[in-house]
Amino acid sequence: MADAPIIYGPDGQPIRREVLTASVAGPTVTGVRSPFGAYPADGLNPRRLASILREADQGDPISYFELAEQIEERDPHYLGVLSTRKRSVSQLDITVESADDTPEGKSIADMVEAWLRRDELQFELFDILDAIGKGWSQTEIIWDTSEGQWQPKRLEWRDPRWFRPDQRDGVTPLLRIDAGDAFAQGLPPAGPNGGGYAPLPPFKFISAVIRAKSGLPVRSGLARLACWSWMFKAFTQRDWAVFTQTFGQPVRVGKYPAGSSEKDKDTLFRAVANIAGDCAAIIPESMLIEFIESANVGSSHQLYKERADWLDQQMSKAVLGQTATTDAIAGGHAVGQEHRQVQEDIETADAKALAAIINRDLVQSWVQLEHGPQKVYPRLRIGRPESKNVTQILDGISRGVPMGMAVEKSYMNDLLGIPVPSPGADGRMPELLTPSASASPFGSMFPSASPQQRALAAAEMIMHDVRDPIAVLSDQAARLCAPGSDALVDEVRGVIETSTSLQQVQEKLRALKPGAAEAQMAGLMRMARVIANLTGRASIPDA
Structure with a gap:
C-alpha cells in the first residue's frame, strides 16, 4: 500500500487514505451528532409546518428531516407505499458489466460481482433509498484493509440531520462536526449550538439524490x-x-x-x-x-x-403513481394492468438512478483504490431480467442452425437457465442427457413430425440454403435419406425382435409387403433426383 498511486478527489486534492479507514460520521452522544431528535409533529399546525419548510429551504433542514421521520412512524399508509417502492428496487437483480474484454477488465468485474452477493446488500440498498422520501441520503462506506486490499466492509446509513446543503449552491452535502474540529479546520461555526459543517471526504460517502420533482434535493423528496x-x-x-x-x-x-x-x-x-x-x-x-x-x-x-x-x-x-395496487379501486383487469405498468415505470427509474449513484460513488472509488485510475470502469445494472419468448427463440434456432446460423452453446444454457456442465470433485464429468442413437438430425429438431414431414423440411432447408447447391446436395444426402432409412430400419428391427429363429426372420422378410417406409424412401430418392436435375439445369449458362 506504500507504493499505491496518488488518487485525487473531485476537489483536485489528493485523498487521505487514513481517513477512509476510520468512521467519520458516526453518532456522538455528547457531541453535535446526537442520535436523539425532537418531535416537531407534536401539535403541528399549518403555520408551524410552513416555518419548518422555510427553514429547510434556507439551509437548516434538521426539523424537516425529524418531521419526515415522524410521519413515517405515524402514518401507516405512507409507510406502506414508501416501503413498497423502496423494497421493490432493493430486491431487484444486479448484474455487472466489465469495462472491456481484457482479462484485467473481467477480473475487476468479477471482484465487484462477488462483493454484491453479500446478504446485507439488500438492507443497505433499502437505506440508500431513504432519499426517495427525504430527497437525499448519506451512506458512509466502511473500508476493509485487513489483508492489504481495499474492499467495502459495510455501508452505514447516516442520519440526514447530521448533514446540511452548502448554502452557496444548496446541493453539496456538508457534514456536521464538533466545535474543536471546526476550529482546527478553520471552518465557521454552525450556529448557536456550536460546531461546524465540513465537506465530505472523497471516496467515503454514497450521496444519493432521487428527485420526485426538479429542484434542490431538500425540496424534491416525497416527504415535503x-x-x-x-x-x-x-x-x-x-x-x-x-x-x-x-x-x-x-x-x-x-x-x-x-x-x-x-x-x-x-x-x-x-x-x-x-x-x-x-x-x-x-x-x-x-x-x-x-x-x-x-x-x-x-x-x-x-x-x-x-x-x-x-x-x-x-x-x-x-409515491407509486397509481392507486390500484394499494386502495383496491381498479376498474377491471385492464385498468389494473395499466396501473401496474405505471408502478413498474417508476421502479425502473429508481433502479437506474440507484445504479448510477453506486457506480459513481462506490464502484469507481473502489476500483481506483484497489487497481488505480482506469480509463473505463465496470458498471452494475439493477433491474428485472428482460422477458423473452423462449419457445419462439428455440423455434427460430431449430430452423436457422441447419441453414448456417451460428449459435453458442453457452447462449442456449443461459436462455434456458441451465448451468454449463463442469467436472465434479473427482474430475469426472457428470452423466449428461444425449439424443437417441436411432434419431435422425431432423427427427430431433421436429420430434412431433412424421418421417415424410421431416424429409420435406430437410429438402426445404436444402433448397433455401445460400451455399453452392451441388455442395449442399452432397453434404445433405445422408440427412435427406435419413427419415426413410430410419423407417426401413425400424421395420426390419421389428421383424427381428418378434422372430425366434433366423429361418423365421427370412420367412417374415419374404412375406413383408412394401409399406409406408419403402414408399417414403422411394419418394425421397425421387425428390433427390429431381433436385439434382434442376440444379444441373440451373448451372448451364444461358446461350
Missing part, C-alpha cells in the same frame, strides 16, 4: 408533500375521534321529581355520569334516566372516512 397530507389527515382523524366520542354513545338524561334534595340530585348525576364509563348505575325508583340516540350518526361519520381515504389515495398517486 407527505407532511401536508399527513397534517390534514391528522386533523380529520382528531375530529373523527371527537365525533365518535361525542355521538358514538347515546346522550343520557336523568330526570328527578320536584322537591328532590340536593343529595338525590347528586346521586342521579353520578349515575348518569358513570353509565358512560362503567355502563352500570343504581338510582332510586322515583328517578328516571332516558337514552337519546342521534339519528344521523351513521351517515355523519362517513364524511371523515371519505376524507381520510381520499388523502391516502392522493399519497398513493404521489
Whole structure:
C-alpha cells in the first residue's frame, strides 16, 4: 500500500487514505451528532409546518428531516407505499458489466460481482433509498484493509440531520462536526449550538439524490408533500375521534321529581355520569334516566372516512403513481394492468438512478483504490431480467442452425437457465442427457413430425440454403435419406425382435409387403433426383 498511486478527489486534492479507514460520521452522544431528535409533529399546525419548510429551504433542514421521520412512524399508509417502492428496487437483480474484454477488465468485474452477493446488500440498498422520501441520503462506506486490499466492509446509513446543503449552491452535502474540529479546520461555526459543517471526504460517502420533482434535493423528496397530507389527515382523524366520542354513545338524561334534595340530585348525576364509563348505575325508583340516540350518526361519520381515504389515495398517486395496487379501486383487469405498468415505470427509474449513484460513488472509488485510475470502469445494472419468448427463440434456432446460423452453446444454457456442465470433485464429468442413437438430425429438431414431414423440411432447408447447391446436395444426402432409412430400419428391427429363429426372420422378410417406409424412401430418392436435375439445369449458362 506504500507504493499505491496518488488518487485525487473531485476537489483536485489528493485523498487521505487514513481517513477512509476510520468512521467519520458516526453518532456522538455528547457531541453535535446526537442520535436523539425532537418531535416537531407534536401539535403541528399549518403555520408551524410552513416555518419548518422555510427553514429547510434556507439551509437548516434538521426539523424537516425529524418531521419526515415522524410521519413515517405515524402514518401507516405512507409507510406502506414508501416501503413498497423502496423494497421493490432493493430486491431487484444486479448484474455487472466489465469495462472491456481484457482479462484485467473481467477480473475487476468479477471482484465487484462477488462483493454484491453479500446478504446485507439488500438492507443497505433499502437505506440508500431513504432519499426517495427525504430527497437525499448519506451512506458512509466502511473500508476493509485487513489483508492489504481495499474492499467495502459495510455501508452505514447516516442520519440526514447530521448533514446540511452548502448554502452557496444548496446541493453539496456538508457534514456536521464538533466545535474543536471546526476550529482546527478553520471552518465557521454552525450556529448557536456550536460546531461546524465540513465537506465530505472523497471516496467515503454514497450521496444519493432521487428527485420526485426538479429542484434542490431538500425540496424534491416525497416527504415535503407527505407532511401536508399527513397534517390534514391528522386533523380529520382528531375530529373523527371527537365525533365518535361525542355521538358514538347515546346522550343520557336523568330526570328527578320536584322537591328532590340536593343529595338525590347528586346521586342521579353520578349515575348518569358513570353509565358512560362503567355502563352500570343504581338510582332510586322515583328517578328516571332516558337514552337519546342521534339519528344521523351513521351517515355523519362517513364524511371523515371519505376524507381520510381520499388523502391516502392522493399519497398513493404521489409515491407509486397509481392507486390500484394499494386502495383496491381498479376498474377491471385492464385498468389494473395499466396501473401496474405505471408502478413498474417508476421502479425502473429508481433502479437506474440507484445504479448510477453506486457506480459513481462506490464502484469507481473502489476500483481506483484497489487497481488505480482506469480509463473505463465496470458498471452494475439493477433491474428485472428482460422477458423473452423462449419457445419462439428455440423455434427460430431449430430452423436457422441447419441453414448456417451460428449459435453458442453457452447462449442456449443461459436462455434456458441451465448451468454449463463442469467436472465434479473427482474430475469426472457428470452423466449428461444425449439424443437417441436411432434419431435422425431432423427427427430431433421436429420430434412431433412424421418421417415424410421431416424429409420435406430437410429438402426445404436444402433448397433455401445460400451455399453452392451441388455442395449442399452432397453434404445433405445422408440427412435427406435419413427419415426413410430410419423407417426401413425400424421395420426390419421389428421383424427381428418378434422372430425366434433366423429361418423365421427370412420367412417374415419374404412375406413383408412394401409399406409406408419403402414408399417414403422411394419418394425421397425421387425428390433427390429431381433436385439434382434442376440444379444441373440451373448451372448451364444461358446461350
